[in-house]
Each structure stands twice: as C-alpha cells, then as structure tokens.
Amino acid sequence: MTTGSATPAAVELAGITKRFPGVVANDRVDLRVAEGEIHAVVGENGAGKSTLMKILYGMQTADEGRMLVSGNEVQFSSPSEAIDAGIGMVHQHFMLADQLTVLENVVLGAEPTRRGVIDYDSARRHLDELGISYGLDLHPNDFVESLEVGERQRVEIIKVLYRGAKVLILDEPTSVLVPQEVEKLFGNLRELKARGHTIIFIDHKLEEVLAIADTITVLRQGRTVATMASDQVTAAELAELMVGSELPKPSTEPRVADQHVTLSLRSATVTGDDGRPALEAVDLEIHRGEILGVAGVEGNGQGELIEAILGLRHFAGGELFLDGESITHWPVRHRREAGLGYVPEDRQRRGLLLDAPLWENVVLGHQTQPPYARGQWLDRSSARAAAGTILSDFDVRAPGVETSARALSGGNQQKLIIGREMAARPRMLIAAHPTRGIDVGAQAAVWDELREARREGMAVLLVSADLEELIGLADRLVVMLRGRITAELDPTNTSPRLLGSHMTGASVDDQGGVG
Amino acid sequence: MELLRSSTVLRWMLAALGVVVVLSVLQELARPETIDLVSVGTAESTLRRAVPILLAGLGGIWAERAGVVNIGLEGMMVLGTWFGAWGALEFGPWWGIAIGIAGGAAGGLLHAVATVGFGVDHIVSGVAVNIVAPALARFLSGEVFSGRSGGGITQSPRVDSVGHFDLPFLSGGELLGWRTPDMLGWTADQNWLLASDIAAVLSGITSSLSWATLLALSLVPVSVFILWRTPFGLQIRASGEHPVAADSLGVSVYRMKFTAVVVSGALAGFGGAFIAIEQTGVYREGQVQGRGFIGLATVIFGNWQPVGAFLGSLLFGFADALQLRDRTAVHALLLLAGVALAGLALRALLKRRHGSAVLLASSSAAVLWWYAVTDEVAGELPPITPHVVTLLVLVFATSRLRMPAANGLRYRRGQE
Secondary structure (H helix, E strand, C coil), rough: CCCCCCCCCCCEEEEEEECCCEEEEEEEEEECCCCCCCEEEEEEEEEECCHHHHEEEEEEEEEHHHHHECEEEEEEHHHHHHHHHHHEEEEECCCCCCCCEHHHHHHHHCCCCECCCHHHEEEEEEHHHHHHHHHHCCCCCCCCHCCCCHHHHHHHHHHHHCCCCCCCEEECHHCCCCCCHHHHHHHHHHHHHHCEEEEEEECCCCCHHHHHHHHEEECCCEEEEEEHHHHHHCCCHHHHHHHHHCCCCCCCCCCCCCCEEEEEEEEEEEEEEEEEEEEEEEEEEEEEECCEEEECCCCCCHHHHHHHHCCCCCEEEEEEEEEEEEEECCHHHHHHHHHHHEEEHHHHHHHHHCCEEEHHHHHHCCCCCCCEECCCCCCHHHHHHHHHHHHHHCCCCCCCCCHHHHCCHHHHHHHHHHHHHHCCCCCEEEEEECCCCCCCHHHHHHHHHHHHHHCCEEEEEECCCHHHHHHHHCCCEEEEEEEEEEEEECHHHHHHHHHHHHHHHCCCCCHHHHH | CCCHHHHHHHHHHHHHHHHHHHHHHHHHHCCCCCCCCCCHHHHHHHHHHHHHHHHHHHHHHHHCCCCCCCCCHHHHHHHHHHHHHHHHHHHCCHHHHHHHHHHHHHHHHHHHHHHCCCCCCCHHEEEHHHHHHHHHHHHHHHHHHHCCCCCCCCCCCCCCCCCCCCCCCCCCCCEEEEEEECCHHHHHHCCCHHHHHHHHHHHHHCCEHHHHHHHHHHHHHHHHHHHHHHHHHHCCCCCCCCHHHHHCCCHHHHHHHHHHHHHHHHHHHHHHHHHHHHHCCCEEECCCCCCHHHHHHHHHHHCHHHHHHHHHHHHHHHHHHHHHHCHHHHHHHHHHEEEEHHHHHHHHHHHCHHHHHHHHHHHHHHHHHHHHHEEECCCHHHHHHHHHHHHHHHHHHHEEEEEEEECCCCCCCCCC
C-alpha cells in the first residue's frame, strides 16, 4: 500500500481535496508523517492547514483522497472514530468545559464505571500516572476555569493521551502561550516523542517550527508546496515557500499623499483580552491621501490597533489625534461623526445586520447624520433613496433596498459596506482584510474603491494578510509583531518574501545568504 | 469519604437548627404576638407547598444543566395537573401521578423537538408550550369532565389522594397495628423554650406525610446522584457547558439534551399532578399559579444545584404557608429582614464597600421603622412575600451564581 518505505507511515494523506462553497480549502494535498517524528505543517492563514487537520480528525470529511493510518486505509465520519484509530487533537481554541473539573473534562465520553457509577478513583489514578510519566503536572479536582492557559493546554494533551492516542495533532499550540510556556510545551512534546508518539504540529511561527520539528510540510493556498527535513531549510526559505508570489498584482498608482497628518498615534498602549499588552508604545502617522498598509501575522496586535482607533477598546496609555485634535477619550459615535470610516474584518458579524433590509444596514453607523436622520428622527424615505444610490454607485447587485443583507453574496455585502462608509465621506478609512473571502471581481472593485478613497484625499489604514494586496496598494508599509511596529518598508522595493520574513520575525540577515 | 459525607449531613442539620432557633427567637420577640412562625401547622404546610416548586426546580435544573432553558415548565405543570387528575379519576391516585408525569413529559418532548431538533429559540418554544398547555387542558376538560358530576370545562370531579402516614414513635404512627406514642407532638405541646419549637417543626414534617411528598423529596438525592456520579449525568452537564467539546469526544449531544428536557417535563408533570391530587384533590383551571416560574427562580437561587433548589422551594413554601395562615407572622418577618439587612450593612462596612453599606443600613432602618409603626402588613404584601424574598436573595447572591456556560444557546452540530 505504501510505496518506497519499509515501515508504513503513522499517517498518510494522499490527494485530499475539500471544497467549500466558492473556495477550495484543500486541493490534492499530500502529507506523509513518519512514525515517532514531530512533523510541522506550516502555511499562512487560509492555506488550508486547519481544514486538513479537521479532516484527519474526522470533524470534516474530504471530498476526494485517501487516508492511511499505520498503513490501513481509514475513513472517519466523526472524531470518535479518529480517537478509536489512535488519533487525538489538541484544538487551538480549547475544548474544555470551564465549570467542570480537570478530571471530569478528561474522562468525558470515556468514563470508567463501576456498577453504573463513574469510577473517579481509578480515573484519578490513571491521570496521575499519565501526569508523572509525561511530566504533565495537574490537579485532577481543580476546576478548569481556575487554570492558566498553559495548564489548560496540558489538560487537552492529557485528555488525548487518556484515550490512548498515538498520533497527536496540535493546532497552533503556541499561539496562546507566553515564551516560558512554549519552552515547557516543547519539553512535553519531546517527552512524548521519546515515548514513541507521533506529533503533527500546526504553526506559522518559523523559529518555533525549526526548533521543534523533524520534518516540515508547507501548504500554500490549499496545496502542498514542499516537504523537507527541518535541518535542510532556513527561516527565510520557509517564509518564501509559505508566501509564494503567484497572486495577480493589484496595480499601483503614483503617490498623491501630502504632508498633512490625518491620524496619528503617539506611544499607544492597549491591553488585550488576556490582560497582557496587545499594543505597546505604537507610534503611527497616516497622511492625507495615503494608504498605510499594516502587515503582520494574525494576532500580533492589528485587531487591537483598529479597535483602539475606533474607540472599541480603551487606551492604557498614549494618545490618538484626528487632524491634530486629541480624540483619545471620545466615544465611538463621536469619532465616527468626526469622520472615521470602518470596513470590518468580519462583515457578517461586525459589519451587517444580516436579517435587516439593506437600507437599514446603510443607516447603521450614520444614524445621527443626514441624509439618514432629521433631528432625533430617522428619515426613512431619504435613507431609502440614499441606499438606492449606494447600490447603483457601488455596483451592489441586489433586487432592491428592502432585500435582507443575508441574501447578498459575500462580495456584494462587502461592496455595500464600502459604499456605506465611502458615502459618508470620511476623513479616515480603516479597512481590515477588505478582500478576504470574496471573489476576484469583487476584489478588483474593492481595490478600485480604496484607490478612489486615496485620490479623494482620505487617509486609509489597510490591514491585510494578503501580502500582494498590501504591496500593490499601500504607499507605505509597517510590520506588526507582538504588539509593536517592528519595521517600516517602502512597498516599491519590497517583495512578499522580505515582508514575510519581517512578519514572522525571521532575521533579515538570513536574506543575504539565501538570495 | 464516609466521614466527609456525615459531616456534611451534620452541617446541614446544624444549619436547619439555626433557622429554627432564629425563628423561635423572632416569635418570642415579635409584637404583636404571633404563634405561627414555628408551629406544627406551618411546618407541615411549608413542606406541602414546597413540593411542586421543588419538582419544577428540579425540572429546570435538568434542562438547564443540558443547556436548554425550559420556561415551558409552567405549561408542563398544567399538563401534569390535568392528566394527573384524569388518571386519578380513572385509575386511582398512584396512576394519576404516573399519568401526570407522562403528560408533563409529553410537554417536555414537544419542547425538546422544537429546541433541540429544530433549533427554535428556547424562550419562544417555552412560551408556546405555556400557551398551548392550558388551552389543551381546557379542551380536554370540555371533552372529558363536562358530563360528570362536579366536573366542568374548568374543573374535574374530586379525586382521591395517594394517602399519608405518621412516622412511628416520632409522630405517633402505627407500627404493626400498634399506635405508637406521638413524642414530637407531645413535646411540642409542652411550651418548653426552643425544645417545643424544634419538636413542632419536626412534628409538622413527619406527621401525615404524603407518600408522594416522600417520593418527591427522594428525587433530590437521586438527581444529584445521576447528574454528578454517572457517565450519563456527566455527559448531560458537559452538553450544557461546552457542547462542541462534548461532541468532539463522541458524546451524543442531541440525545443528551433531548433526554434531559423530557426528564425536565416529567418532573414538572409530577409537580402538576401533586398540586391536583395531593394539594387540592381536584383539577381546576389556573391552579398552577406561576409555580413553574417560581421553580425556575429556585434554579437560579440554588445555583443550578438540586439541594439549592430544594432550599429555595422551602423558602417559597414557608412564605406561602405564612401568608395563608397568619398575617401577623408576615409582619414579624419584617423584623427579621431589618436585622438581616443590618447584618449585611455591617459586613459591607467591614469590607470597606461604603456605598453598599450606606444603602443597606438605610434599607434596614426603613424596614425596622415600618415594623415598629405598624401592627400588620398591607393585604397586598403577604402574597408577594416569596417573590420579594427571592429577589433580595438574587440581588445579593448573583456574583457567586454560575449558570451552565452554554445555557440557552442553540446548538447545531458542525457549526461553531
């Protein structure tokens, strides 16, 4: 069944294809993981890593392709079948019930019983044994809500081991950990490997991957790009493989920015949801008629940056100026009335009321301003008329302003949001991943609108994971890493590869050697 | 483990003793005089009135532990009253209880199909059950009870209750045909300080105890046991806490939720049947009187724990019993509330929460003043006493209450 090797691979995926409406998440992906190795699967967001792992763990089924576990062909229709085959998964977002104890979380679904009653004593013994032999110290009777992130992750790992898994999938396990916890996790993983477990490790932080993995497979846009031993590759080479350079380039235009600073941040510090600083001492200036691109691996403070500028998140320190006026403590509505426009990352959750008609969606965020409002009252007829104008001006394909937003395709929803924001003629437009998940035609339209905004003298902050988009549209680029701005680049002489290495923190010195 | 458990029992007994002591001190102090704060009659009535609320509360716990809000408890209790009365009429009281349980379970099944099966909003479905159940009961009454003597479109003929017993020796029950001495009753009549009061409460609980009450009370430990000691219970609770996690470990979340909601309906049905068969001896339209909703309040009051819901139901039962028996007793409760508020004010002061301390102290003063200048509370107050008490408890306890994390959320497999 397996060709060219004496022992069968622990896991072998061949020609896995998975389609979602409008997207091919996995396109004939091959992955071969040898027994007893730590195998890293790397790639950008949206490269198809998580989908591939969900298929392997039975949470989704592949449309095409074969899976072999220890040389036997398998098909999983649910996680419990994968568990039975010895595969366990540690999810990126922990699958733990906070108000249950560690022990209850571990035994759930695999409870040992004695006369119909859960035998907690024997479960506790088993858990202690696992804890001692793998160096995963935990108190079984603690409630999960009282645990630190690192401890929760250990609960997840124990949970998987308790079910006798030989193959462990870890989905971006380091994304939630601080460096010391990462060290501890790597110690645990090496211990697991020493005891014959096979580990599949999803990540996009290249230093970590090179530090822990034996073998690395790179995915890009749903395809396997390369598989290699980790000692035969540098971070820069990996970054290039991850990012690639195949996307159609959004065209650039001569720069029209002037010296006037529309928005500026002075040593802004913002606290993240976990209580740690998500932004640290960030200085930023955006000029009139300029697109400032923000590059960075997701979760390095871009989201918090946007929320702080909009007023959704408080500044722990620093100041924010709009046209020279301090708006640091203004509420969101005042900021929007003063001329902040926002194209959110998640248009369905933050941008629209899906079940409301289009004209109401157009009013949102401008409900206090003409033409939508007259005094304290909504001006329904002129709001409808204004919505109609937006539909035609921005080429939103919809039957009419009474249609519900849910009925529109992703691209048309996005065009509606951009139209809504642009129609209010903001001074400052914030666009977060404006072309994510929309088709090529809508993508081109969005790009046109952003260029139009720039021509009209708006300042535009563009946060995107699409490096070609950033390089093509932005007048200036900054890179965010761990809540700081770590580099400022001129897009005219930047390659995705260089940008990628800045984003992942791979040292720039590597560049010369590879070039 | 055994030692721990007996010490828990001891703690509870001490707490209960404390309550009796406080009440009997209050009874001595209260002016104008009241005799009903601690008496055989009040204790008996408290327990009897607590049972339907307890059953509704247990029903709420079962459903909400699985993550389904069951606001339809009220309607399921209505089904319990009708089917209970009908069953008792046709086949005898025990069959009535069983058929009432089945009626409530049918209501639960409806709620489960809607919320778990079709993903209907829990509140919408619950309200629907509450609307449909009384209408159905009225329709069925018209069909079944109308022609019979004492029956009509709004009520059934009288039905028998399941029977009761006195505990031997303690409350003069019969043992092998011999009438044992009624020790508690005798002590209660002696007017001994404290001892008589304690005996009165115990006598009220242990004499003419309905078998159905005993069965209902036993469902508290049974629920605890099933929900916390068995795999089935763990899976139910996990489904209400983090259904996606439970699903990823091979738990059949839909089945767990479904079962829990049907059990919830069955418990509510039992509560309804208890009202019809044990409390009133007749089905009468509207006799549930919001006890399903009060049961839901005890769920919150009891922090989603069966024992907590039991205590909550006793509180309601007590307030309910008092307001029926003696208005001066409710008036005496004002003294208790005033003193309790003063205590809370002191605690807030010690914790340096000055704002709450001032608020509590002034409320305390207001209540005590009210107590001092009146002899009787307004007629409107006694019926709402239970609700006021719960409101106060909820206000002061909410920070420590934890509902199941995924309670009330729609769960669709494969959607996150």
